[in-house]
Amino acid sequence: MTNDESVFTRRTVVAAGAGTVVAAAALTACATYGKENTAPAPNPAPAGNPAAPGQTAGNALAKTADIPVGGGVIVGDTVVTQPTAGTFVGLSATCTHAGCTVASVSNGTINCPCHGSKYKLDGSVSNGPATRALAAKTVRVVGDSVVPG
Structure with a gap:
């Protein structure tokens, strides 16, 4: 083999491909640098539903009216229940048995579909x-909404 010949091994091809990906990511990042963010503001508060100081209506987990007494709702990684009228409880939606996400709140229990665990x-x-027990999450009522915190 002469000095002018190139030898491509699997390692050099993979390394070259990785370098291309890194270069493409850098170019993408540079292409957006300095541009104004034109995305709309997330969850603007609806007119006529003012939020309490320090809270926006957009971060509500649920409306209090949507959480039945003796039941609850699952919102993302949070379960919100209302065990008794006017008492709202926030919990993690991650089952403590195997890390699955609980799937429903029915018949007075929070139910995990993976292995049948049920929580009060x-x-x-x-x-x-x-x-x-499911991990507690702090929630509070602001107006007619249950919000984190």
Whole structure:
């Protein structure tokens, strides 16, 4: 082989491909530098529904009217329950048994579809295989909404 010949091995081809990806990512980042963000503001507060100081209506987990007494709703990674009228509880939606996401709130329990664990509306275990309660999340009522915090 002469000095002018190039030898392509699997390693040099893979390394060259990775370099191309890194260069493309850098060019993409540079192409947007300094440009104004034209995306709309997330979840603007609806007219006629003022938020409390320090809160925007857009960060509400749910409306209080949508959470039945003796039931609850799952919003993203949070479960919000209303065990008794006017008492709202925030819980993690991650099952403590195997890390699955709970799927429903029905018949007075929060239910995990993976292995059948059930939790009471306060997050304590009703039926295993889970042995630990769902983690608490702080929620509060602002106007007619339940918000994080």
